[in-house]
Amino acid sequence: MVVRAFRSAGVRLALAYALVFGVSAALLVGVLWVSSTNILTRQVDAAIDADAQGLGEQWSSGGAIGLFNTIQNRIANNLDNDALYLVLDPKGRIVAGNQGSWPEQVSRTDETYEISTKRNGRRTLARFHRYDLPEGYALLVGREVTARAALRSLLTEVLAWSLGLVGLLSISGALLLKNLFGRMVSQVSATADAISSGDLTRRVAISGRGDEFDRMGETINDMLDRLSRLMDGVREVSNAIAHDLRTPITRARARLEDAATHAGSPEQLRCAIDRAVLDLDGITNVFHALLRISEIEAGARRSAFVPLDLRPLLDDLYDLYGAVAEEGGLQLVLQVSGELLARGDRDLIQQAITNLLDNAIKFSPQAGTVELVGERVGDNILLSVRDHGVGIPAGDVGRVTDRFFRGDTARHTPGFGLGLTLVRAVAQLHSGSLRLADAAPGLSATLIIPAAVIEGRVNRALPAAVGA
């Protein structure tokens, strides 16, 4: 039972709270006690000293008799009944005072002694000081310190009360904390239970107070959102594989089967086999593209990011594709402005723009123009490819980056519908985005990535990372 209670985080927290509370209360009372007794002791010592000084003056003015009388007077007039006196003659006999004997410890004159002594049949604590008088007389002046004892008992009482209160407070605090804890944890664990039994739509309820529990709930919900997006991605990929790869596989299979049964000559057979190999290569390419996209989406390649100057990268692409466009009766135009420095993966940015250029060239009408633009806008770098072809119907814009999506206008061109998916994945890997806009007519596809914050001018010395 006790062990079980200790397993509860709420109970442990409450106990720790009670302990801290109790210890600090005890410390406070202790410090109070020590400092007040110090003050009292100093007051007593000062009183003893003043008393002795007065008695010494009596001796000088009235001699021994004057002193004895004064002592008798003081004893009689001492209302608190706490003053103690004793005078010894040179032979050590008591000649005046209210003290039965000379305390043995009190030998030196430069110290005040605290001694427990007997008075009127009861034990008390008193402070004594010895003074030497002329002609060999010795004077003992003392004070009972009863006030201090009273203070001690008072403080002890306060301490006991406060400890009781601390106990009471910590028990109620413990219950409160345990309840609060239990409510929060049961919320989260109910959500987790629902999710592990398959209900991925459940989320932790947020109270809206914006407290720590809310923040924790939000973090958990964010994590769940990300998880379900990933799950959707996996489902999407497996569906895509199941449906979209069926077609080319069926085609290759049919070709081979047809050749096996109907081919009339070795020539026909060879031709069928060659075409089946091409089909298989196509399937391999799709697999490769799918794997590359999921590799990018997983974000693992972010570790390979380096500072990049995108100008030479665009120059290279222009060099590579300019000739291709010309061959197809098109014109590729390069427009670069501003500083294009970013942190990223050179291969992936190249591949993304290559995909955009492939698309633009594929969908451009004869004698059209394709523009490759690199510009700096605010904190972002915009890499755009604009064509003046058929463009994307407004209804399809949201879906063209889905895996295997092919618009009606693209139905009759070669491709698998993975190009823009990869571009979007590359943009997201670089904490950027892919913007598709109507170029009226045609499509303007823009890869937006954040510009790198570069200190000084070091980046002119980067072609090693860029052109290698």
Next chain:
Amino acid sequence: MRILVVEDDKDVSGYIVKGLREAGHLVEHADNGRDGLLAATSQEFDAIILDRMLPGGLDGLGVLEMLRGQDNQTPVMFLSAMAQVDDRVRGLKAGGDDYLTKPFAFSELLARVEALARRRRASGPETKLQVGDLEMDLLSRSVRRRTQKIELQPREFMLLEYLMRHVGQVVTRTMLLEGVWDYHFDPQTNVIDVHVSRLRQKIDKPFDTALLHTVRSAGYMLRAD
């Protein structure tokens, strides 16, 4: 050339060994890491084709590391179904000279392994390359065929230089993309064909004999008959 193939899959290795022999090479085959390492250290080879995943406790990376540890610098081409960029980088960092992912076209494998083996024999830095009556001066960066000077764009120059350094060998489109443009992916469009045909216009068209040949379903070859 003497080539060692370390590959455990019977069909794949049978197909590679047969193809290489048909291409005129002497081929040894091992089907696990241990035998592969033994063969590689006890005999001289011009190139080694090494599968990444091998049975028997010693995988391709292990074989390569032990080989390089013994200061054996035989060119090694990895053959692997592990196609992620990281796998490729790891293979090349461990001392591999090339990395080909499965599935592959045999022509690609043959072209690459021949290029590897040949590269090793290349001696010292050259200042002049010559194929038939085509001459390239690497210092003045000029090209002439017979007496005629040929003007090339910088990238065309690099393309021709690559082809001339691999004279008599098949060079695939992927090899050109990697070697000349440093691109490690295949664009959909046949960009390489366009550039090669432009180069051909300049170095072959005005003359009666062709040097730059297309090798069907493989790539290109620069050769003086």
